[in-house]
Structure formats: structure tokens, C-alpha cells
Amino acid sequence: MKNKKIIIKNVEDYNKFIKKIKRYRFYRFTFFKCDCNKVFKDISPIIEALNIKKRKNRIEYIYDYCCSYLDNYCENKNFCEFKNNKCLNQYDNNLENGCCRGCRYQSNKGCTTSNLSCKLFYCSKVKEKHNLLTYNDLKILKLLGFRNRIIVKHDYFINRERFLKDLYMESIILYSIKTIFRFRYIKTKNN
Ligand code: SF4
Ligand code: SF4
Numbered sequence: 169m170k171n172k173k174i175i176i177k178n179v180e181d182y183n184k185f186i187k188k189i190k191r192y193r194f195y196r197f198t199f200f201k202c203d204c205n206k207v208f209k210d211i212s213p214i215i216e217a218l219n220i221k222k223r224k225n226r227i228e229y230i231y232d233y234c235c236s237y238l239d240n241y242c243e244n245k246n247f248c249e250f251k252n253n254k255c256l257n258q259y260d261n262n263l264e265n266g267c268c269r270g271c272r273y274q275s276n277k278g279c280t281t282s283n284l285s286c287k288l289f290y291c292s293k294v295k296e297k298h299n300l301l302t303y304n305d306l307k308i309l310k311l312l313g314f315r316n317r318i319i320v321k322h323d324y325f326i327n328r329e330r331f332l333k334d335l336y337m338e339s340i341i342l343y344s345i346k347t348i349f350r351f352r353y354i355k356t357k358n359n
Contacts, residue, residue, distance in 0.1 A: 169197055169198065169199050170197060170198045170199070171198070171199050171201060172195070172198045172199070172200050172201070173200075173201045173202070173203060174200060174201070174202045174203070174204070174211075174215065175202075175203045175204075176202065176203070176204040176205060176208055176211055177205055178205070182208050182211070185211070186307050186310070189214065189218075189307065189310040189311060190310055190311075192218055193218065193310075193311045195218070196221055199219055200215050200218045200219055201215075202215045210306075210307055210308065213233050213308055214307065214308050214311070216229070217229050217230050217233070217308060217311050218311070223336075224336055226311065227312070227316070227332065227335045227336060228332060230308055230309065230311055230312065231284060231328070231331070231332060231335065232282075233308060234284055234287075234306050234308065234309065235282045235284055235287060235328075237301075237306065238284075238287040238288065238301060239287070241301050242287075245298075247290065247294050247297075247298050247300065248266055248290075248294055250266065253265055254266075255267075256293060256294070257291065257293060267286070267289065267291070268286075269357075269358060270325075270354040270355075270357035270358040271324075271325045271354065272325075273325070273326075273327055280327075281326075281327035281328050282327075282328045283323070283324065283325070283326060283327065283328065283331060284320055284323070284331065285320060285321060285322055285323045285324045285331075286324055286325075288301075288302065288303055288320075288321070289324065303320070303321060312335070313338055315338045315339070315340050315343075316335050316338050318340060319334050319335060319338075319340070319343050320335075322347065323343070323347070324350075325350050325351075325353075325354055326350065334346070
């Protein structure tokens, strides 16, 4: 195994490194070390992910890191302004539980699983009102392949384990077929 030292002292170094991530993800026999300014907090998990050489383990690490990063950012913020189980789009109608209504993983205490696409999703009303983290803020996602980056943006209404399976398979065709059935199921539940 070769060693490669990444030195990040300023924004310019940071941007250069981020541009190279997609290439570095193929370095199977390189151990990355980092001498990094502590300001760039997302570098350390990226280096850690690069040093996980087993594909499945790396995907799982990236997935769990992103979920917990988003959870920490959203903690106690109530961006969707939930009151009595109704989000800000449901105050004037008889619907409840925001976007999660119809999903088999909803509960009175919120989501019972950890779905990365759901954690990244907000409707336009919320986007207009708040400064939200988006897909582009999670630079570590550049370590995923092109198809998996598409899947991460749209794989709603499933639990963590099934989401990870979709990422392991990395098949857009299978993912699309499953998504059609899933949205049909949600539509039926909401009617
Ligand atoms: S994203 Fe919008 S529609 Fe979905 S729960 Fe939040 S406020 Fe409601
Ligand atoms: S999986 Fe998504 S839609 Fe289902 S309960 Fe969790 S956050 Fe809501």
C-alpha cells in the first residue's frame, strides 16, 4: 500500500482536493493521510472514507455519515413548522404528517428509519424560508459513482437497509422499476 499525504491549508487547496475526489476514489492501493487546517471539517470523513477500500463498507460509511450530519444540522430546528402533526402546508386541510403520510416507516415519534433522500428533501415553501443544507454541501457524496449519486437524490420512502441495497446494486433500471411500484403504493395509501 502506498501513502499519499493531502495538505490543505487554505480554500484554494480545499477546492483542488474536492475536484480530485472523484479520481481518488479509484485509488485502491493508496493510504491517504491528511495535514489539514481544522476549519475544513468535512475533510477528515472524506479521508476516512477514501481509506475504506471495501466498496460496501465505504458506501455504508458515507451513507451513515451524511445522515448523521443532516440530523445534527436539523436538530431542534423544525424547518417544516410542524404543529399537532401538521406541517406548514397542512394547516388548512385534513392531511397530517407532512411528506411522510402514506409511508410505512412513519410513526407518532417521526421516521423510524434513516433515509438520506428524505433528509435532503424540502418543498419550495421551506426552501424559500430557510437556509438549508443541500446535496452539494455534502462533498463526501462525490465518492459515490454517477448512478449512486442519482439514486441518493430520489430514493424516498424506504428504510436504510433497502436504500443501502440500492446503492450496492447501483442499477438505475432496477431502482427505477422499484421506485414506480413504491410511488404507486404511496399514492394508494394517500387516496
Ligand atoms: S417539506 Fe414541505 S410538504 Fe414536506 S413536510 Fe416539510 S413543509 Fe410539509
Ligand atoms: S422513510 Fe422518508 S417518507 Fe418514510 S417516514 Fe422516513 S422520512 Fe418519512
